[in-house]
Amino acid sequence: MEFEEFLRKKGLKVTSQRLAIMKVLESSSSMLTATEIFERVKEILPGVNFSTIYRNVELMKKRGILCTVIRGERIPSYGLRVEEEHHHHFICKGCGKSVVIEYCPMNFMGEEVKKKGFLPVEHEFVVYGFCRDCEGSGLKK
Secondary structure, three states, X not given: OOHHHHHHHOOOXXXXXXXXXXXXXXXXXXXXXXXXXXXXXXXXXXXXXXXXXXXHHHHHHHOOOEEEEEEHHHEXXXXXXXXXXXXXXXXXXXXXXXXXXXXXXXXXXXXXXXXXOOOOOOOOOEEEEOOHHHHOOOOOO
């Protein structure tokens, strides 16, 4: 799906800032913080300011265009979310690479959750570790 069409489908106006954010995230192998997104978008749109990027990132997250996980130091990082279904991640603690987990662990916990009398409305699942490159590179501590 084209970025313009995806933005419209999510009820957002197509702007150069939003398209640049999506292009930056599409070309990254890892999820990026708002500051990292801003630095890369500045290369595409030199006059852009951080607050514009931050506001757009948060709006795109709320509309389901971006997903987020918390990286070290409790800093949120963002990735492009073009699938309709929610998903989870493996995150490399060495290089920050993000790999989508193709299944939802909550599917295995459904009956247990019902037995406990709990109604989940949202959840997150992230596995932190080291990718093959970092495991053998000495970055693993």
